Amino acid sequence: MVPEELRDIFAPLIDEHAYSDEEKSLVKQADALCAYLKCLEELAAGNNEFLLAKTRLEATLEARRSQEMDYFMEVFVPSFHLSLDEISQDSPL
Numbered sequence: 001m002v003p004e005e006l007r008d009i010f011a012p013l014i015d016e017h018a019y020s021d022e023e024k025s026l027v028k029q030a031d032a033l034c035a036y037l038k039c040l041e042e043l044a045a046g047n048n049e050f051l052l053a054k055t056r057l058e059a060t061l062e063a064r065r066s067q068e069m070d071y072f073m074e075v076f077v078p079s080f081h082l083s084l085d086e087i088s089q090d091s092p093l
Contacts, residue, residue, distance in 0.1 A: 025064070025066075026068070028064060029061075029066065029068070029069050032057055032060045032061055032064060033069070033072065035053070035057055036057040036058070036061060037080055038050075039051075039053050039054040039057060040077075040081065041080065044081070044083075061073070
């Protein structure tokens with residue numbers, strides 16, 4: 001849905017055939033990770049409709065594991081379980 005006059009400019013960015021297998025894998029990992037984080041946010045807000053999706057995404061993330069994914073899951077994902085008060089405790093504001 002890119003306008004005709006912009007297609008040549010955007011083609012290298014949106015044409016999946018231009019990406020290596022490694023780049024495609026990273027994009028799939030990032031997509032699954034974003035969906036997983038959305039599930040965590042919804043569950044934290046009390047929306048239990050995302051519980052099944054979270055379980056399915058955990059299996060997807062496990063199947064697509066990499067060193068980068070493991071690092072992100074270990075270092076950053078735990079903060080998505082924190083409340084606003086817990087996040088604010090470390091803030092200088």
